[in-house]
Amino acid sequence: GQQVMQIPQYQHVQEGEDFTTYCNSSTTLSNIQWYKQRPGGHPVFLIQLVKSGEVKKQKRLTFQFGEAKKNSSLHITATQTTDVGTYFCAGEAGGTSYGKLTFGQGTILTVHP
Amino acid sequence: DAGVIQSPRHEVTEMGQEVTLRCKPISGHDYLFWYRQTMMRGLELLIYFNNNVPIDDSGMPEDRFSAKMPNASFSTLKIQPSEPRDSAVYFCASSLRQGYNEQFFGPGTRLTVL
Numbered sequence: 001g002q003q004v005m006q007i008p009q010y011q012h013v014q015e016g017e018d019f020t021t022y023c024n025s026s027t028t029l030s031n032i033q034w035y036k037q038r039p040g041g042h043p044v045f046l047i048q049l050v051k052s053g054e055v056k057k058q059k060r061l062t063f064q065f066g067e068a069k070k071n072s073s074l075h076i077t078a079t080q081t082t083d084v085g086t087y088f089c090a091g092e093a094g095g096t097s098y099g100k101l102t103f104g105q106g107t108i109l110t111v112h113p
Numbered sequence: 114d115a116g117v118i119q120s121p122r123h124e125v126t127e128m129g130q131e132v133t134l135r136c137k138p139i140s141g142h143d144y145l146f147w148y149r150q151t152m153m154r155g156l157e158l159l160i161y162f163n164n165n166v167p168i169d170d171s172g173m174p175e176d177r178f179s180a181k182m183p184n185a186s187f188s189t190l191k192i193q194p195s196e197p198r199d200s201a202v203y204f205c206a207s208s209l210r211q212g213y214n215e216q217f218f219g220p221g222t223r224l225t226v227l
Binding site: 103 | 216
């Protein structure tokens with residue numbers, strides 16, 4: 001079945017440093033979504049990428065979708081303590097699996113003030 | 114809108130007991146998903162429904178787990194009998210329809226089986 005691998009598992013940074021998490025799928029994706037889960041909370045949708053090579057920005061967050069639509073990355077510039085949480089990528093294969101997301105293991109980000 | 118509603122928020126039960134988790138999706142959403150989250154296995158999709166019909170239940174761990182969606186505004190996930198390894202946070206999520214597949218998660222039910 002489809003697998004989505006995400007690295008690193010943990011990332012500790014000082015406030016102001018940059019952060020990147022990477023996501024790789026075993027199969028070509030229809031689209032990829034990113035979610036953030038605060039400690040004790042539930043996953044919250046951040047963004048969806050659909051097109052090959054797509055790049056989207058949300059303030060300090062930059063999301064990329066690979067040309068082959070099998071990998072993606074999330075980069076945060078100048079982290080803040082409010083960025084703390086677990087970041088998940090989730091891939092959708094599409095076709096008969098429409099709507100079904102396979103989540104990566106997540107990257108747990110801690111930010112030291 | 115109140116968002117996805119789950120109950121109970123916390124459940125502590127003893128091994129062998131039946132557990133029923135409940136979910137009310139966002140009104141008008143066609144898709145409903147049940148996930149389980151643990152440290153070891155991460156966030157796993159158990160089953161999902163489209164217009165109240167189960168589409169994919171390949172993630173349901175075994176026959177002890179069952180899910181129903183009798184109408185568009187209510188779903189249940191039942192574990193009978195429960196086992197300690199079922200301890201996890203169970204999330205329900207819903208999404209609007211094809212082309213609008215952002216998933217909205219509920220607050221989750223933290224299940225502890227002693």
